[in-house]
Structure formats: structure tokens, C-alpha cells
């Protein structure tokens with residue numbers, strides 16, 4: 001990725017002067033004037049990943065090499081402090097921990113039937129499925145002991161509209177929790193999407209209907225409409241509020257307005273590294289590996305140092321590297337470079 005120094009520009013009417021960024025998209029002239037698209041990397045506050053900085057013309061820009069960028073970013077000349085206070089590492093850790101606590105609490109509430117619909121959004125490999133499944137397993141175990149019967153099902157990958165209808169019917173009782181994990185294909189199929197809208201609706205009565213004649217449903221004795229009383233958790237990598245396609249945006253807005261929407265806000269590289277450090281520090285990330293503390297630190301430091309080249313910054317990547325460390329103690333860095341990193 002090239003880097004660019006913005007001599008003079010604005011972001012949401014706030015001056016951006018002599019600051020350097022990783023360039024996402026070259027200078028472009030849109031309906032409201034010229035802009036460049038750059039990586040915020042915490043510069044404009046933690047919630048911004050990629051931003052468009054307005055500039056009057058290309059003369060306000062200077063392409064810089066990576067080395068120059070580092071020295072120039074370090075200076076971050078003249079950027080007014082009033083923009084948004086830059087979050088400290090500790091504050092970011094607290095924010096991330098809180099979000100995951102909310103994920104656990106909301107899932108628990110869904111298993112208790114107190115929350116009927118939730119969407120969880122976050123980048124790959126940060127622990128969305130893990131958090132939800134852990135709570136569901138706990139609730140199932142507890143319910144078994146208590147002699148109740150919570151019924152939970154995790155649907156992964158794609159689902160055809162009729163398959164979705166059948167699953168919703170099967171888990172339509174109030175003691176059921178359905179988790180759709182990485183089922184984004186539902187969102188691009190109008191029929192499936194409407195079924196999902198029905199299931200996620202916050203209204204008192206959620207009636208779901210199958211509008212066309214179906215021999216499959218008849219054969220299985222499934223009615224062509226029923227009331228859905230279960231809870232639904234939809235886990236996705238998509239950021240609903242940042243989708244480009246207007247058609248999809250409209251649908252997603254409709255879904256979002258119907259249910260609880262939890263964005264785990266792990267958008268910047270720094271957030272992702274902090275999350276990994278957090279789980280490692282809690283002693284749970286590498287617990288199956290019998291590593292000593294020095295080895296755990298070595299893996300985390302390796303990821304930190306190579307953050308720009310790793311194909312993904314995630315807990316999943318940390319575990320992949322841990323596998324290599326375990327199997328190839330003398331050569332793991334070289335192996336990780338080959339299998340986990342983009343070419344130099």
C-alpha cells in the first residue's frame with residue numbers, strides 16, 4: 001500500500017494538515033469535490049477505519065515512502081487535538097472487553113427468551129462464534145440439569161429459502177434459540193431475507209409464511225404459515241451500516257431496525273492486536289499448547305512486528321502460528337512467513 005502526506009485537507013470540516021496515511025484510493029473528484037481515501041489507523045478516532053479526506057487538488061498531496069511516512073506520522077503535525085481524543089490502549093482494552101461481555105450477556109438473555117433477536121457484527125476470527133456458542137453450551141447444560149429443555153441450533157454457511165423456513169418451523173417454540181453463523185447468503189436472496197425479517201421482528205407476534213405451493217412442506221407436514229416464538233442470533237462479518245449497495249442497505253436497515261445490533265468495533269489493526277493480547281493475557285488463548293509465558297509473548301510479539309504482512313490479524317491467526325511454533329520449534333517463523341503472510 002502506498003502512503004500519502006496530506007498537506008492541506010479536511011475531514012468532516014476539521015483541518016488535516018501535514019499528516020501521513022496509508023493510501024486506499026487515489027485522489028478522486030466526486031460530486032462534492034476532490035478527496036483521497038486513506039486508512040485512519042486510529043488517527044480520526046477508533047471507530048473509523050477508512051476515511052475520505054477532502055482536498056482541493058492533487059497539489060495538496062505528496063506521495064511518501066514507507067520510511068518517510070513513519071517519521072512523518074510520528075510527528076502528526078498540526079492536527080488539532082479537539083478532533084476526537086485518541087483512545088489509550090487501556091481504554092481500548094476496556095471498550096473491547098465490554099463489547100464481548102455484552103455479547104455474552106445478550107446471548108444469555110436470548111437463551112432465557114428475554115431477547116428475541118440480535119445481530120452480531122465483527123471482523124473474522126475475533127471470537128464471535130466462540131462467545132455465542134460458549135453461552136449456548138452453558139445454557140443447554142444448565143437447562144439439562146434443571147430438567148428444562150432449551151433447544152438450540154447453530155446453522156452455518158448457506159441456507160436455501162425453503163431450508164430456512166423448515167429450520168425456523170422446527171425451532172419456532174419459545175424455548176428455542178437459532179444461531180445463523182456466517183449465513184450472509186440469506187441476505188442476498190429476497191425470499192430468505194423476508195423470512196429472516198419475519199423471524200427477527202421485534203413485534204409481539206412474529207408470523208412467518210411460505211407463499212408458494214410446496215410439496216416438500218406438505219410431505220413433512222409443515223404448515224404454510226406459523227408463529228415464530230424462538231430467539232434468533234445472526235452472526236456476520238458485514239458491517240450493516242457501511243454497505244455500499246443501496247438495495248442491500250435498505251434490506252439491512254430493515255433488519256437492523258427490528259433487532260438488537262451489536263457491532264464488536266474491532267475495526268482497526270490496533271484493536272485486533274489488543275483483543276489478541278487480551279485473550280492471551282487471560283491465559284486462555286494458548287491453553288491447549290503447554291507454552292511457557294516467554295513462548296506466548298514470542299508469538300504475540302511476532303504478530304505485532306509483522307502486522308502489516310499477516311494475511312489476517314485475528315485469534316485464529318494466533319492459533320495458526322501457535323500450531324507452527326509447536327510443530328516446528330526451530331523454524332516456525334520462516335514457516336509462518338510462508339503460510340501466514342502476504343509476499344513481501
Ligand SMILES: Nc1ncnc2c1ncn2[C@@H]1O[C@H](COP(=O)(O)OP(=O)(O)OP(=O)(O)O)[C@@H](O)[C@H]1O
Nearest residue numbers: 123124125126127128129130131279284285315316
Ligand atoms: N475468548 C476466547 N478464548 C479462547 N479462544 C478463543 C476465544 N475467542 C475465540 N477463540 C478462538 O479463536 C478462534 C476464532 O474464533 P471464532 O471462530 O469465534 O471467530 P469468529 O469471530 O466467529 O470468526 P468468523 O467471522 O471468521 O466466523 C477460534 O479457534 C476460537 O476457539
Ligand SMILES: [Mg+2]
Nearest residue numbers: 128129130181
Ligand atoms: Mg464465526
